[in-house]
Amino acid sequence: MSKFTKEMVDDYAKKLLISLTDEENKMVLDEFEYIDESINVINKIEGIEKVEPMTHTLDDFTFELREDEVEESIPIEELLRNADETDGREIEVVKVVGE
């Protein structure tokens, strides 16, 4: 029996605020055993646990803080034009407080 269930797949999706249709869930579930086996190849390498994980391509970044100066900014009307629901200078959303 598969170690993956429909509920697990739904849970992974739900954590990213996505719902899956039954069809989508099945597509993922059908492949999950294979995907799991395939990504498990990384664990076949001997002594892997001793290696330092690599998260960046270049190791010589120089981090410099910018001066705290006011810069030209984008007019608020332009920032708002992609939002479907606005009210004046603000984006309108449903009530968030009290949930």
Added chain:
Amino acid sequence: MKFLNKSIEEIHESLKNDEVTSQELVQESIQKSKELQEKCNAFVTIIEDAKGVSVTENLLSGIPYGVKDNYSTKDVLSTGSSNTLADYVPFFTATSVQHLKDAGAVMVNKTAMDEFGMGGTGTTAHTGVIRNPWDVTRMCAGSSSGSAAAVAYGVYPYALGSDTGDSIRKPAAYCGIVGYKPTYGLISRYGLFPFASSLDHCGVLTRSVRDAAIVVDTMKGQDKYDMTSWDSSSVHLFEATKKPLLGKKLCYIKELCDIKNFPDATDELKDHLANFFKTVELCKELGLEVEEVSIDQTLLNASASVYVVLSCAEATSNLSNLTGIIFGKRGEGNTWKEMMMDHRTKGFSPLIKRRFVIGSYVLQKENQERYFKNAARVRRLLVDTWKNLFQTYDAVILPVGIGPAKPLEGSKEMIGKMSEELQALDEHLQIGNFGGFPSITIPNGFVNGLPVGVNLTSNCKEDELLLNIAYHLESKMPYKGQTCEVKKNEL
């Protein structure tokens, strides 16, 4: 009039000599875009009101070009080929696109791609399947599919792409053109929709190495809005292509090139590898030493999985800002959570959702060590292995993929489904992203009547050396500047 199938330098000359105007070029390019759209569905937007500009000494001035739809372009629809951003019009322009605009380059279209760059087939754009102009029953590969198709069709001399796994360099091979992804940080990523930030690169698709050098010379530069960009003011790629051959030694990897490693090889793969060794001979004729090296097969086989784990994990985080609240179509629901869920559920295609589920799975607390962290560890081993090669060799030379463009039929994006060895050959270009290495694909012949490519990859910040070698190798072959004509298997 036919100028757009020429090189940037040639078009510039024609503009300077008044043989053609910028406006005429732009009109020709828009016309060609419409033609290609009919045949191959390569664009999200054709900018019909694009205008010619005055021509300066800058080689790019007045010349049309295309931009992949995951670059932010102010006042021009930028969808990333996703339904979630089907109506998104950015209020700023990506730094690299701004550099081109400042140089006088004229954007004439936004090219279609695999949704958010998360695919390698060109079949997942919200505007439909993108077809290969050499043979419309075949794929362009992806994700810079529309850019590759347009450059191969002669819509303009260059188009921008982005490359997280091989998204510039594989479509270039499948479409018989040049695809160049420079060292990580040479080009600012500000304004590029992020997919997997530690692997994402901006770059370009062209019909010659020198054109790639000219374009990237203009796109590059340190940017205060991208802290991973670095000062490259001493890097002059165009100049590097004018110098005599600078490279001395190349290597190829036995496990990826030896036909004996693929007992079930198709005829296309056999021809592709045989053709690769002809290119190796040309390198030797140029005066380069080319040596065979051997790499642990287990490590090579793990590369594709490392890519899946890291890219899916980073993507889940990067795309969490797609909520439909401040941009994108507002979802339905009584609470913010329901609204976001509705937007994301309806907006993302099933294939993207699958990648998200994988990303979510490998990031679960109980799985992080085994998958996410171990993938990052194997990434280091692979990068260290390549860096070790660069101690001895100027570049690694390898065939791109397992043959020419794959048929579209039966191409449903699947993870795996081929032998580990074959997959290692098909996907080794990802190692260039793991290390941020500069990497370029150039066309090196035909298999089964379709173009194939060869790739050269060098150490970080050795872009000049890489392009110099690529330029000289390209000059030994007859494929520089080639375009296709849509005639084979027309629908």
